[in-house]
Amino acid sequence: xxxxxxxxxxxxxxxxxxxxxxxxxxxxxxxxxxxxxxxxxxxxxxxxxxxxxxxxxxxxxxxxxxxxxxxxxxxxxxxxxxxxxxxxxxxxxxxxxxxxxxxxxxxxxxxxxxxxxxxxxxxxxxxxxxxxxxxxxxxxxxxxxxxxxxxxxxxxxxxxxxxxxxxxxxxxxxxxxxxxxxxxxxxxxxxxxxxxxxxxxxxxxxxxxxxxxxxxxxxxxxxxxxxxxxxxxxxxxxxxxxxxxxxxxxxxxxxxxxxxxxxxxxxxxxxxxxxxxxxxxxxxxxxxxxxxxxxxxxxxxxxxxxxxxxxxxxxxxxxxxxxxxxxxxxxxxxxxxxxxxxxxxxxxxxxxxxxxxxxxxxxxxxxxxxxxxxxxxxxxxxxxxxxxxxxxxxxxxxxxxxxxxxxxxxxxxxxxxxxxxxxxxxxxxxxxxxxxxxxxxxxxxxxxxxxxxxxxxxxxxxxxxxxxxxxxxxxxxxxxxxxxxxxxxxxxxxxxxxxxxxxxxxxxxxxxxxxxxxxxxxxxxxxxxxxxxxxxxxxxxxxxxxxxxxxxxxxxxxxxxxxxxxxxxxxxxxxxxxxxxxxxxxxxxxxxxxxxxxxxxxxxxxxxxxxxxxxxxxxxxxxxxxxxxxxxxxxxx
Amino acid sequence: xxxxxxxxxxxxxxxxxxxxxxxxxxxxxxxxxxxxxxxxxxxxxxxxxxxxxxxxxxxxxxxxxxxxxxxxxxxxxxxxxxxxxxxxxxxxxxxxxxxxxxxxxxxxxxxxxxxxxxxxxxxxxxxxxxxxxxxxxxxxxxxxxxxxxxxxxxxxxxxxxxxxxxxxxxxxxxxxxxxxxxxxxxxxxxxxxxxxxxxxxxxxxxxxxxxxxxxxxxxxxxxxxxxxxxxxxxxxxxxxxxxxxxxxxxxxx
Numbered sequence: 001x002x003x004x005x006x007x008x009x010x011x012x013x014x015x016x017x018x019x020x021x022x023x024x025x026x027x028x029x030x031x032x033x034x035x036x037x038x039x040x041x042x043x044x045x046x047x048x049x050x051x052x053x054x055x056x057x058x059x060x061x062x063x064x065x066x067x068x069x070x071x072x073x074x075x076x077x078x079x080x081x082x083x084x085x086x087x088x089x090x091x092x093x094x095x096x097x098x099x100x101x102x103x104x105x106x107x108x109x110x111x112x113x114x115x116x117x118x119x120x121x122x123x124x125x126x127x128x129x130x131x132x133x134x135x136x137x138x139x140x141x142x143x144x145x146x147x148x149x150x151x152x153x154x155x156x157x158x159x160x161x162x163x164x165x166x167x168x169x170x171x172x173x174x175x176x177x178x179x180x181x182x183x184x185x186x187x188x189x190x191x192x193x194x195x196x197x198x199x200x201x202x203x204x205x206x207x208x209x210x211x212x213x214x215x216x217x218x219x220x221x222x223x224x225x226x227x228x229x230x231x232x233x234x235x236x237x238x239x240x241x242x243x244x245x246x247x248x249x250x251x252x253x254x255x256x257x258x259x260x261x262x263x264x265x266x267x268x269x270x271x272x273x274x275x276x277x278x279x280x281x282x283x284x285x286x287x288x289x290x291x292x293x294x295x296x297x298x299x300x301x302x303x304x305x306x307x308x309x310x311x312x313x314x315x316x317x318x319x320x321x322x323x324x325x326x327x328x329x330x331x332x333x334x335x336x337x338x339x340x341x342x343x344x345x346x347x348x349x350x351x352x353x354x355x356x357x358x359x360x361x362x363x364x365x366x367x368x369x370x371x372x373x374x375x376x377x378x379x380x381x382x383x384x385x386x387x388x389x390x391x392x393x394x395x396x397x398x399x400x401x402x403x404x405x406x407x408x409x410x411x412x413x414x415x416x417x418x419x420x421x422x423x424x425x426x427x428x429x430x431x432x433x434x435x436x437x438x439x440x441x442x443x444x445x446x447x448x449x450x451x452x453x454x455x456x457x458x459x460x461x462x463x464x465x466x467x468x469x470x471x472x473x474x475x476x477x478x479x480x481x482x483x484x485x486x487x488x489x490x491x492x493x494x495x496x497x498x499x500x501x502x503x504x505x506x507x508x509x510x511x512x513x514x515x516x517x518x519x520x521x522x523x524x525x526x527x528x529x530x531x532x533x534x535x536x537x538x539x540x541x542x543x544x545x546x547x548x549x550x551x552x553x554x555x556x557x558x559x560x561x562x563x564x565x566x567x568x569x570x571x572x573x574x575x576x577x578x579x580x581x582x583x584x585x586x587x588x589x590x591x592x593x594x595x596x597x598x599x600x601x602x603x604x605x606x607x608x609x610x611x612x613x614x615x616x617x618x619x620x621x622x623x624x625x626x627x628x629x630x631x632x633x634x635x636x637x
Numbered sequence: 638x639x640x641x642x643x644x645x646x647x648x649x650x651x652x653x654x655x656x657x658x659x660x661x662x663x664x665x666x667x668x669x670x671x672x673x674x675x676x677x678x679x680x681x682x683x684x685x686x687x688x689x690x691x692x693x694x695x696x697x698x699x700x701x702x703x704x705x706x707x708x709x710x711x712x713x714x715x716x717x718x719x720x721x722x723x724x725x726x727x728x729x730x731x732x733x734x735x736x737x738x739x740x741x742x743x744x745x746x747x748x749x750x751x752x753x754x755x756x757x758x759x760x761x762x763x764x765x766x767x768x769x770x771x772x773x774x775x776x777x778x779x780x781x782x783x784x785x786x787x788x789x790x791x792x793x794x795x796x797x798x799x800x801x802x803x804x805x806x807x808x809x810x811x812x813x814x815x816x817x818x819x820x821x822x823x824x825x826x827x828x829x830x831x832x833x834x835x836x837x838x839x840x841x842x843x844x845x846x847x848x849x850x851x852x853x854x855x856x857x858x859x860x861x862x863x864x865x866x867x868x869x870x871x872x873x874x875x876x877x878x879x880x881x882x883x884x885x886x887x888x889x890x
Contacts, residue, residue, distance in 0.1 A: 141786060
């Protein structure tokens with residue numbers, strides 16, 4: 001099978017226009033005869049569902065939360081990028097496109113990324129119109145701040161709660177459509193499987209998390225906006241219930257999984273403090289605008305930060321990368337933090353932390369200004385660590401944060417299963433091998449508000465309007481498979497808890513498929529993961545029953561899929577013998593120990609096809625070509 | 638402050654399903670690090686219960702960063718526990734003493750239903766938003782973002798209101814189980830911003846009407862909501878809601 005991304009012809013700047021003109025439309029009066037299922041209610045899902053309903057489609061929305069407003073998009077802190085150039089500092093659509101594709105280390109499609117940059121401005125307009133309270137200047141115009149990987153100020157923000165405010169904007173649009181009867185909400189429903197018949201997506205099977213009831217839902221098209229799979233590492237900045245299940249089930253039903261090994265490790269998180277720890281907390285990258293990263297110049301220096309004189313501090317990012325300083329992209333910041341800690345210069349009890357110091361910024365701008373910018377982040381840090389970042393520098397360390405990989409989609413955001421569309425973090429597009437800060441919100445909303453509603457019509461126009469046409473038998477069969485798997489899980493009655501096994505998997509992946517990877521480690525992971533999976537299926541202990549609210553069973557189902565996904569990640573990482581984006585492949589370094597990308601051999605999207613239990617998945621390559629930018633070795637010096 | 642180890646005695650509300658009668662069960666946990674969060678303590682309890690062959694305590698939680706609004710329980714009579722401006726997930730054991738007794742129960746209100754143990758159905762809050770907590774603008778119909786200048790101070794006040802995480806602690810804290818703070822925060826945000834003005838009258842009337850219909854009580858100025866709110870949202874927003882409501886009731890068509 002040859003992967004066809006269906007990139008439109010024509011000059012880069014005209015592709016999206018031409019595509020929208022070429023695509024088939026559905027008459028407004030006919031749209032109500034089509035049903036679309038949207039799974040997930042974060043930025044991508046809520047915005048897509050609301051917009052599709054505005055267009056007149058019948059929309060069914062499923063979320064595992066008690067309310068669509070809980071989706072993990074809500075936790076995004078720093079901001080959203082757009083090419084408005086309000087600061088008159090040299091920004092443009094082309095520059096946002098260039099920064100994003102360069103930030104992604106030239107592992108994303110030009111056409112997709114350019115479209116994202118084009119749409120970025122409309123997103124800001126839309127959100128302002130919804131009443132999103134973005135930060136403003138005294139004159140009343142919108143304020144911007146700068147972010148890692150860019151030399152312009154193009155990030156719009158609402159204090160440190162930008163994700164919350166944008167999600168509540170999309171949520172309110174969704175609630176309006178529920179009120180108008182165009183969207184039916186299904187809360188506390190977890191998608192358990194995708195129903196595929198004749199190679200096309202026909203609906204989903206869900207579990208009611210309150211009662212355990214399994215049911216089927218048919219539609220003309222299914223949209224997955226179910227987020228990323230960073231929780232495969234157990235400890236990550238993702239919310240506790242973020243999971244891979246919906247995406248994984250779709251993969252096992254024929255959707256290709258692209259670049260599973262592309263995982264972003266965020267440089268500014270609160271360090272790990274104990275083995276009971278349930279999750280890692282992100283401190284927004286925007287803090288690096290004013291915070292200076294440093295460690296003691298000498299290894300083993302245990303003096304408190306205040307007693308280390310200026311001359312004995314190593315502001316390693318500023319020294320090594322004078323051009324970008326503390327604002328180098330996330331992967332560079334993370335890798336350097338790990339490097340200084342590995343050399344024994346880390347700080348804090350565990351030695352696995354570096355300082356992020358606001359003293360200079362407070363002296364320069366005053367404490368009020370700094371508090372207005374980061375007040376809630378400072379409070380959050382103080383609450384967790386019991387230390388005041390105004391009085392002493394923060395301690396930070398990298399943590400797993402975001403997965404650039406996801407289901408493969410074409411330019412229409414359709415997966416390799418016709419009728420299955422994938423949005424937001426759940427798909428693989430746009431961020432390449434590394435996502436820049438404030439770009440996830442942009443992508444989620446671009447996909448949901450502006451792209452999918454303009455591309456789904458082309459697929460739906462080929463479906464017969466009226467009742468969706470999946471057969472009763474295929475739904476019954478899929479339901480049965482779901483019931484069987486749940487019964488199997490409950491029947492194990494072993495000796496280890498779900499969390500215990502998840503921790504083991506997480507440590508293994510962090511050690512061998514984290515920031516730096518090598519062939520021997522990945523092979524070790526590939527040997528070990530099936531053993532942990534075996535252990536899980538023979539020794540997991542799940543209390544309670546299936547037909548009730550059972551949080552252990554929910555977690556077990558998700559872990560079962562993580563245990564399979566982890567293997568695919570390691571396999572993909574092993575295949576990619578180049579350093580690229582977020583991760584360093586130890587065999588592929590420059591003499592200065594910087595990442596060395598290998599365009600001659602790896603300028604492709606790795607799309608994996610499931611071939612059955614126990615079978616090695618098949619790798620398909622979508623070559624990446626660059627006609628408008630020249631892939632350069634990234635340098636932030 | 639360096640972490641130490643403490644013992645905690647728990648009395649937790651257990652209820653099998655919405656229709657079952659519930660009761661308190663007692664548990665003891667020893668040697669908990671004071672750096673541990675409250676929910677991590679419940680994780681530790683649940684791991685222990687699971688290994689002992691007993692049913693773990695069901696509780697809602699997700700982001701564990703104090704922003705998703707999913708977590709929440711009443712701890713010794715206070716929603717989200719004793720620390721002001723703090724969600725349960727951001728509450729740490731360093732605020733408790735060795736040997737403390739903690740009574741943990743779900744958010745209770747007529748408009749909330751207990752699903753199991755500490756898990757509560759708060760979808761009534763979504764229904765209030767559905768009644769008008771939005772600006773009716775379709776995707777694509779927006780003017781250029783900088784067209785309407787909004788004074789910084791107004792934007793900041795709107796943001797103060799918009800910070801609500803919809804956890805329902807205000808309802809659980811109120812002797813009348815009123816959702817006025819939740820409602821006030823949304824009405825206030827949209828009344829402050831020019832984008833919300835065209836629909837402000839209808840919004841106030843319709844959202845208050847829905848709140849009454851769902852069985853929430855009314856505000857009698859107890860200020861318990863403000864004290865319990867993990868985002869410290871001020872009852873000034875209730876005052877603004879009242880002004881909006883009165884104006885709407887007087888001048889509506």
